[in-house]
Amino acid sequence: MAKVLMKGNEAIGAAAIAAGCKYFFGYPITPQSELPEYMSRELPKAGGVFLQAESEVAAINMVYGAAGAGARVMTSSSSPGMSLKQEGISYLAGAELPCLLVNIMRGGPGLGSIQPSQTDYFQATRGGGNGDYRMVVFAPSNVQELVDLIIEGFDIADQYRNPVMILGDGMIGQMMEPIEFKAPIKRELPVKDWATVGTGGKRKPNIINSLYIAAEALEEHNIKLQAKYKTMNETEQRVESYNIEDADVVIAAYGTTSRIAKTAIAKLEKEGYKVGLIRPITLWPYPYNEFKKINPNCKGILTVEMNNGQMIDDVKIAVEGKFPVSFYGRTGGMIPTPDEIVENVKKIYGGEK
Amino acid sequence: MTVVFEKTKGLTDVQTHYCPGCTHGIIHRLVGEVLEELGILDNAIGVAPVGCSVFAYNYFNCDMQQAAHGRAPAVATGIKRVHPENFVFTYQGDGDLASIGTAEIVHVAHRGEKISTIFVNNAIYGMTGGQMAPTTLIGQKATTAPFGRTEEHSGRPIKISEMLSTIHGAAFVERVAVNTPANIRKAKKAIKECFQIQLDGKGFGIVEVLSTCPTNWGLTAPESMKWLEENMIPYYPLGNFRRPGEDE
Ligand SMILES: Cc1ncc(C[n+]2csc(CCOP(=O)(O)OP(=O)(O)O)c2C)c(N)n1
Numbered sequence: 001m002a003k004v005l006m007k008g009n010e011a012i013g014a015a016a017i018a019a020g021c022k023y024f025f026g027y028p029i030t031p032q033s034e035l036p037e038y039m040s041r042e043l044p045k046a047g048g049v050f051l052q053a054e055s056e057v058a059a060i061n062m063v064y065g066a067a068g069a070g071a072r073v074m075t076s077s078s079s080p081g082m083s084l085k086q087e088g089i090s091y092l093a094g095a096e097l098p099c100l101l102v103n104i105m106r107g108g109p110g111l112g113s114i115q116p117s118q119t120d121y122f123q124a125t126r127g128g129g130n131g132d133y134r135m136v137v138f139a140p141s142n143v144q145e146l147v148d149l150i151i152e153g154f155d156i157a158d159q160y161r162n163p164v165m166i167l168g169d170g171m172i173g174q175m176m177e178p179i180e181f182k183a184p185i186k187r188e189l190p191v192k193d194w195a196t197v198g199t200g201g202k203r204k205p206n207i208i209n210s211l212y213i214a215a216e217a218l219e220e221h222n223i224k225l226q227a228k229y230k231t232m233n234e235t236e237q238r239v240e241s242y243n244i245e246d247a248d249v250v251i252a253a254y255g256t257t258s259r260i261a262k263t264a265i266a267k268l269e270k271e272g273y274k275v276g277l278i279r280p281i282t283l284w285p286y287p288y289n290e291f292k293k294i295n296p297n298c299k300g301i302l303t304v305e306m307n308n309g310q311m312i313d314d315v316k317i318a319v320e321g322k323f324p325v326s327f328y329g330r331t332g333g334m335i336p337t338p339d340e341i342v343e344n345v346k347k348i349y350g351g352e353k
Numbered sequence: 354m355t356v357v358f359e360k361t362k363g364l365t366d367v368q369t370h371y372c373p374g375c376t377h378g379i380i381h382r383l384v385g386e387v388l389e390e391l392g393i394l395d396n397a398i399g400v401a402p403v404g405c406s407v408f409a410y411n412y413f414n415c416d417m418q419q420a421a422h423g424r425a426p427a428v429a430t431g432i433k434r435v436h437p438e439n440f441v442f443t444y445q446g447d448g449d450l451a452s453i454g455t456a457e458i459v460h461v462a463h464r465g466e467k468i469s470t471i472f473v474n475n476a477i478y479g480m481t482g483g484q485m486a487p488t489t490l491i492g493q494k495a496t497t498a499p500f501g502r503t504e505e506h507s508g509r510p511i512k513i514s515e516m517l518s519t520i521h522g523a524a525f526v527e528r529v530a531v532n533t534p535a536n537i538r539k540a541k542k543a544i545k546e547c548f549q550i551q552l553d554g555k556g557f558g559i560v561e562v563l564s565t566c567p568t569n570w571g572l573t574a575p576e577s578m579k580w581l582e583e584n585m586i587p588y589y590p591l592g593n594f595r596r597p598g599e600d601e
């Protein structure tokens with residue numbers, strides 16, 4: 001198929017429709033509004049329904065209803081809106097309903113700014129809603145990957161009966177890049193025989209629910225959920241790494257910052273430095289094992305994020321104290337420059353190459 | 354032997370957990386009977402709230418989803434948009450619908466969403482132990498209004514039916530009570546009419562049912578019926594507020 005030039009937010013919509021998404025419930029917020037706008041225009045043409053909800057709270061609960069009714073459904077928002085969706089996300093996880101969630105992050109806390117950020121890492125990976133739940137969180141770093149992961153994300157959601165999140169930022173949402181719609185890997189997906197579609201008089205009623213009032217029953221439900229998360233953890237980790245087996249310094253970065261890190265690495269290599277990169281594609285499950293491949297003589301790991309240090313916690317868990325871990329981040333919509341990263345890598349070298 | 358009275362097929366054989374004298378049971382039965390009589394049980398998808406009727410998903414003999422506190426109208430919207438041919442209803446208490454979920458109920462009416470809502474107004478939070486609801490009457494005691502509700506502190510009790518009847522998309526709004534056999538018959542008639550309006554594709558319908566909470570009102574079952582009649586009905590007048598086409 002020929003490549004087309006598309007803006008990230010619109011590419012998400014196109015990818016979702018290509019993945020067979022039929023329902024979109026959302027509420028406007030910058031910098032992701034082009035996505036609901038695109039869906040309002042394109043989804044009806046594909047035989048689907050776009051509905052602008054009265055709030056993010058309503059939108060995610062519409063997603064819950066539609067997912068429970070057996071549909072391929074998604075919603076999107078940006079940071080403050082995603083905070084409002086946490087209640088519904090917890091319910092979706094509790095009731096084991098598949099759906100795709102997109103967070104195109106902006107700066108916070110509170111109303112923050114409309115510029116790109118990566119400040120919702122904790123919320124996305126630790127479960128911003130109540131309860132012990134997990135979901136696959138993808139952090140694409142270019143528009144092509146965004147498209148590929150949206151398509152896969154729907155399948156993963158259906159396979160595990162669990163919400164899946166795409167965690168992007170204002171940069172990737174607003175950026176235009178050439179993309180290609182590839183045929184996705186076909187997964188064997190389970191039949192949605194649990195969905196509420198009306199009994200048709202042919203079976204006992206189906207119930208979508210996250211309430212288990214007896215302690216034993218709730219524990220049992222949680223044990224079942226944890227077993228599912230364990231399988232997800234073992235099978236869905238994605239990571240890209242570069243040169244980590246013989247690097248002196250390894251940069252850990254995801255999404256937009258990983259692209260800037262790549263530019264910094266190219267500069268450093270020209271000057272004779274040996275710098276590697278670990279780019280988690282899934283932020284949960286986190287690719288901890290990849291860090292075991294790092295050169296044992298590595299001088300240190302530099303975590304780069306557009307926040308004040310959130311993924312650095314996972315990096316520290318991953319390196320198990322074997323290497324010093326340092327952090328460089330910009331916030332408020334400020335984006336780290338390649339030169340700033342170069343400077344921080346050189347600090348780890350401490351003058352000696 | 355001729356059968357003169359049967360349990361409705363609209364309810365499952367599960368024993369309900371409602372307190373003795375609570376009218377949630379009567380309202381369930383009416384909804385079950387109407388679902389059966391309209392022949393829509395096989396096609397219905399219900400949404401249960403939080404509150405005492407949270408287990409409604411075990412009681413109605415049709416597909417059911419449980420919703421977060423107050424969000425049943427949004428959940429029902431999602432279901433209805435996916436399955437416009439199915440009959441979709443919510444069953445909600447007054448804490449659920451008139452407090453945390455006011456935005457959701459207003460907007461489901463505003464959109465003219467083709468769903469039906471049974472709104473059980475017992476003027477208190479039952480399940481959580483008798484706290485004040487937006488519908489708690491002036492002077493009525495609740496665990497969070499121990500000296501009785503005052504207008505100065507908490508405003509006057511909200512009249513949901515009157516409020517929703519100002520919204521164009523609300524095709525059917527009626528308030529009923531289940532305190533006497535005659536009122537129970539009227540309540541059933543209203544529920545049937547409300548459900549029919551959805552089946553006819555005319556928009557959103559709601560039946561507000563004045564209900565009792567003997568446990569948290571601290572009254573016996575017969576006293577509760579009397580209290581409902583003497584205190585609730587004067588403030589929450591019964592009757593129809595809207596039928597399709599009334600503000601064209
Ligand atoms: C987000 C959230 N807040 C609070 C609660 C606790 N809660 C459960 S039921 C309820 C009140 C329900 O009252 P009402 O809707 O009047 O129903 P009733 O029990 O009287 O039938 C509350 C506050 C909850 N489940 N979820």
Ligand code: SF4
Nearest residue numbers: 371372375405479566
């Ligand atoms: S607490 Fe009140 S509303 Fe709840 S079941 Fe008991 S009597 Fe009914």
